[in-house]
Amino acid sequence: MTAITRPPDHPDAALRAEALESLLLERGLIDPKVVDGLISRYENDVGPMNGARVVAKAWTDAEYRRRLLEDGTAAIGELGYSGPQGEYIEVLENTGGVHNVVVCTLCSCYPWPVLGLPPSWYKDPAYRSRIVREPRRVLAEMGLELDDDVDIRVWDSSSEVRYLVLPERPEGTADLSEEELAALVTRDAMVGVGRVTPP
């Protein structure tokens, strides 16, 4: 087999992006302010700190927790989080005996309003291929050792439903405020590849 390569004149991605922008601008099809606004929004405003606030509130407000597990989209909306890739969000509750973990094997679907854009490992073939076949091993490789009797549930995001994992509240955090709790909650814990550790 001859090696599969692109045409020798295939410009690199940075130059192709610039070329595409120039063509779209020239035709008046995009507004640079909209483009910059979108980028800034996902660089600064939409990220795992949103999900962390949802989780911290669920840990400190039993009634909110109930609503969150019953209708994730609505309860998340109460905190002002909604938008693309958040049309319908279901929240999966981790307990001592049940561990949920989320993937999208076909592309990289991810609940943007609460977690922002996905990290590289979530989009990489190794995670997408293996977490649905040997989750316990993959989680251990990622640093999360689960007891043998933990019931592992893997969720492949194959429709427009998006999943957020509600991690367990760590012990020794009874004195922490909702805000302090939110600072502990990691993206990895809300995808299900980590747990929240006490400060």
Place this chain on the structure above:
Amino acid sequence: MTAITRPPDHPDAALRAEALESLLLERGLIDPKVVDGLISRYENDVGPMNGARVVAKAWTDAEYRRRLLEDGTAAIGELGYSGPQGEYIEVLENTGGVHNVVVCTLCSCYPWPVLGLPPSWYKDPAYRSRIVREPRRVLAEMGLELDDDVDIRVWDSSSEVRYLVLPERPEGTADLSEEELAALVTRDAMVGVGRVTPP
């Protein structure tokens, strides 16, 4: 996803081949004469001209044809062709109503003693993936249009059995010698992606 790339210092294939050769020579593990002999053998002596002689003989010698279809390995061996990737060769007879075509979806198994080393397209993903799913379309794309009533049989070389297609003898070749016939027989016809055309 970060782009998957090799380490930046990954030397190119030519240099790695040279490095490997140097390591093996230094340890006395390979004999340059054996290496050169192998290369020369497959560049000059083992190739589709061997299969072409088998086919031409089968076209002109009914008794040989019978033996060839009954025990391909032995009949091919009569002409002196044997060796690696030829431990057991089965010959598939194309007729007006039946068209055979050969592939190896898992690697690129190929009957070396009669056809030599496989061409690039036989090893490429497009052929290996598609010929077992839409053979009629692939054959047409490769220039072989088959009538709708032709029974297409695709052979995926998944064990150590190797397949050689015995193409139909073209019309108008009654006056040709065995040697002249052999000159007409192409590699593509013996894999089943082409037919033999009269001179």
Place this chain on the structure above:
Amino acid sequence: MDGIHDMGGTQGWGTVKVPADEPVFGEPWEAKAFAYGALSARLSGQNLDAMRHAIDRQHPHDYLADGYYGRWLACVETMLVDSGVLAPGAVVARARKLRGEDVTEPPDPTPNKPDYQPTAGGSLRQVDTPPRFAVGDRVRTKAHAHAGHTRLPRYTRSHTGTVAAIHPAQVLPDTHAHFVAENAQHVYAVAFDATELWGDGAEPFTLTLDLYDDYLEPVE
């Protein structure tokens, strides 16, 4: 289609690499590719399912070599070309011009946006018929995929699972991606035992995925 994007259960990819401190966008062009991707459905008159299918159709080598936002960049170009907004080759021609080459750029093509209007925003829809399956029902996934877009992964085909939940009805990606019909229908969370998917030696776990009514058959 059975493309490289359908990665569930495939092997040979090595371990999961988790970079320590990762910016949202590794390079400025990735941020731009994201923004154009986010605007691509509007710019091309297409939709989210068509965008995913434009990614599915990338050559597997490029899919692996270019990374996530490389795939977005390519899919935006595919969508704009398919909809007759840009000519085939327009992006490469402009890129070569930008790096100083003397290039004749192709003229703009005839617009060719799909003749298609969504009946509502987003992917959720109301359907009047009751769900065909109830929670607890055993269902079997269909065996075969067509050459177009689908959200029934290869590793879950021809397998038997249990309906775990009924989700809101949604447009069917298989027809929506091709502007044929919204085909709104019920979607079920279906749970599969790991041994059903991977055989007796599998790690014990449950795999749940969301399947459109069209992908399912009842188990007698």
Place this chain on the structure above:
Amino acid sequence: MDGIHDMGGTQGWGTVKVPADEPVFGEPWEAKAFAYGALSARLSGQNLDAMRHAIDRQHPHDYLADGYYGRWLACVETMLVDSGVLAPGAVVARARKLRGEDVTEPPDPTPNKPDYQPTAGGSLRQVDTPPRFAVGDRVRTKAHAHAGHTRLPRYTRSHTGTVAAIHPAQVLPDTHAHFVAENAQHVYAVAFDATELWGDGAEPFTLTLDLYDDYLEPVE
């Protein structure tokens, strides 16, 4: 294993490209890679099935990017490292040295050739038991693959076909590639109808492949 090498029926690869006049080896290094590959089983104390498995295990990106003889080159290195003939990294270190860099090369490792002796040359064997199936029998392929080497392609698993011929018995690649056992057994040519493999819309044709006894179950 369900690796990138298992290409039957996958989609997105484009059309078949047939170069006009192709030399046996495109580059001198390809000829060398071929020769070392042809000698690799002997040099490493391994076998042809192990060689195929060394190719299966290449990272999918490299498998696609490096071409056929690039895969041979990589598999020879894998086999020699696995057998303790060369140290991991020895080839790259030597390559860097050859291009003039000041590199410390790794010392040779402890030899680690597999504890394995073939019972005969080649892959064909005599077995004493009669074939389990006869020509015309309906058989079903197993559903699942293990993580090791196998010659049961993914596209033919869990499907029903008909025994078309009984071939000579052969060593089982699944165990032979791992030096566990030759496990010589009957091999059957099994014919599948295209619609069984690809659904009702399939082109009409017959697909035959050669399946080891271990891959098959009887159909009642």
